[in-house]
Amino acid sequence: TGLPNRVLLRDRFEHALAMAERARSRVAMLFLDLDNFKRVNDTLGHAAGDLLLLQVVSRLSNCTRDSDTISRQGGDEFILLLSDIPDQETVERIASKILTKLAEPMEINGHELNAACSIGIALYPDDGSSFDTLLQKADAAMYNAKGAGRNIYHFFDEQMNQQAHEHLLLQNRLNRALFQAEFHLHYQPQVEIASGRVIGVEALLRWRNPDLGDVAPARFIPVAEDCGLIVPIGAWVLEEACRQAQGLRLTEGLDLPVAVNLSALQFRRTGLVESVAGALQRSGLPPHLLELELTESILLQDVENTLETVRHLKALGVRLSIDDFGTGYSSLSYLKRFAVDRLKIDRSFVRDLNTDPDNAAIVRAVIQLARSLRLGIVAEGVETEAQLTFLREEGCQDVQGHLFSWPLALADLKAFLRRRRATAGASTSA
Numbered sequence: 452t453g454l455p456n457r458v459l460l461r462d463r464f465e466h467a468l469a470m471a472e473r474a475r476s477r478v479a480m481l482f483l484d485l486d487n488f489k490r491v492n493d494t495l496g497h498a499a500g501d502l503l504l505l506q507v508v509s510r511l512s513n514c515t516r517d518s519d520t521i522s523r524q525g526g527d528e529f530i531l532l533l534s535d536i537p538d539q540e541t542v543e544r545i546a547s548k549i550l551t552k553l554a555e556p557m558e559i560n561g562h563e564l565n566a567a568c569s570i571g572i573a574l575y576p577d578d579g580s581s582f583d584t585l586l587q588k589a590d591a592a593m594y595n596a597k598g599a600g601r602n603i604y605h606f607f608d609e610q611m612n613q614q615a616h617e618h619l620l621l622q623n624r625l626n627r628a629l630f631q632a633e634f635h636l637h638y639q640p641q642v643e644i645a646s647g648r649v650i651g652v653e654a655l656l657r658w659r660n661p662d663l664g665d666v667a668p669a670r671f672i673p674v675a676e677d678c679g680l681i682v683p684i685g686a687w688v689l690e691e692a693c694r695q696a697q698g699l700r701l702t703e704g705l706d707l708p709v710a711v712n713l714s715a716l717q718f719r720r721t722g723l724v725e726s727v728a729g730a731l732q733r734s735g736l737p738p739h740l741l742e743l744e745l746t747e748s749i750l751l752q753d754v755e756n757t758l759e760t761v762r763h764l765k766a767l768g769v770r771l772s773i774d775d776f777g778t779g780y781s782s783l784s785y786l787k788r789f790a791v792d793r794l795k796i797d798r799s800f801v802r803d804l805n806t807d808p809d810n811a812a813i814v815r816a817v818i819q820l821a822r823s824l825r826l827g828i829v830a831e832g833v834e835t836e837a838q839l840t841f842l843r844e845e846g847c848q849d850v851q852g853h854l855f856s857w858p859l860a861l862a863d864l865k866a867f868l869r870r871r872r873a874t875a876g877a878s879t880s881a
């Protein structure tokens with residue numbers, strides 16, 4: 452791309468800083484990350500990726516002045532140094548222009564692509580005066596922009612700094628958590644509406660750290676995904692869930708299917724199929740008693756590879772469900788292509804079922820869809836009798852939620868199942 456490297460960039464930065472000091476103006480550091488570059492590289496090859504980068508550079512040059520610096524940080528990351536900036540509005544104008552220009556289609560090897568990106572911005576003197584501080588803050592802001600939906604720019608603010616700190620803190624503790632046996636699983640029962648029987652459980656990961664106490668999955672799983680730790684952690688979850696489900700069969704005489712959540716990263720790394728097969732084999736759990744919960748985003752990424760992995764998983768005899776159904780892109784074609792067994796209606800739709808007619812309509816439609824395609828259907832997050840009544844009337848098969856049970860430690864699950872068996876009469880089923 453013929454762009455200056457980081458050493459030169461530092462040099463230009465010092466220069467811009469000296470100028471800004473004299474002129475009492477600002478310097479803006481823009482951290483820019485292309486949203487789809489990896490996909491272009493993976494699907495169309497490196498040559499196409501390189502062409503895309505060249506076009507990006509030429510468009511970036513058109514959005515900036517000669518006195519500004521554009522530098523590539525390897526891969527799909529760029530740093531832009533804008534010198535002599537009078538005010539924040541000027542930076543905003545340039546950032547919007549870059550977003551617009553890069554999002555315009557470009558023709559590469561006969562394909563029409565765009566180079567949508569996310570931009571993080573830090574300012575001298577507002578956010579600091581050293582190169583490294585501004586770079587780190589622009590990076591944090593970029594990260595934040597990506598999380599907020601991509602193809603936008605974010606300025607750095609102190610709250611992001613705290614988030615970055617928390618991220619680092621959790622990552623450090625997570626590194627040791629597996630070896631120090633800080634994880635355990637809870638199990639949330641799933642109940643068949645018609646019979647009231649417990650027809651399965653979902654394994655939910657719990658983390659108790661000696662210093663941090665209990666940390667919620669919503670807080671630590673995104674961090675584990677970012678740093679790749681979700682892969683070994685996910686393998687541990689599979690191992691543990693299969694072992695404990697097999698334990699239930701041996702000690703309680705219960706053939707209770709267990710559902711395990713999979714993260715997108717586990718799909719993208721090789722070894723998932725081996726990890727699932729190994730967990731089944733070592734535990735002795737029959738494959739049909741293991742269900743893997745995927746999210747819609749997994750199925751939309753890198754479709755051919757995912758399809759291949761899903762085929763192998765199905766060949767093992769495990770079941771597949773789609774978690775949080777309706778919150779992603781809900782491409783209906785994948786339901787057939789991936790031979791999914793069950794849909795889980797996301798709890799955000801179930802929550803206001805009785806007050807929000809739109810959510811009620813969505814839930815009704817998803818139930819109909821599942822029935823037409825002969826898929827199983829579970830409603831998540833059922834908390835009230837009113838929700839249950841609606842779901843029953845609409846023909847929903849199974850439910851999961853606080854109305855029946857919170858996620859339980861294994862010993863509590865066993866007690867729960869025994870109690871339900873006792874109240875259900877002398878039947879052999881749970």
Ligand code: C2E
Pocket residue numbers: 639654655656667668669672681685688712713714744774775798831832833834851852853854858
């Ligand atoms: P999820 O898979 O959709 O799991 C359901 C979540 O809803 C659980 O939150 C559960 O405790 C909660 N829940 C169940 N019933 C109710 C209810 O009636 N009301 C409300 N308000 N909430 C209910 P949890 O355990 O905090 O897990 C959150 C998310 O973390 C999970 O969402 C899943 O995406 C992820 N997660 C949990 N364990 C694992 C794991 O082992 N691997 C991976 N990759 N992700 C996991």
Ligand code: MG
Pocket residue numbers: 653712744774
């Ligand atoms: Mg789940």
Ligand code: MG
Pocket residue numbers: 774775795797798831
């Ligand atoms: Mg869910």
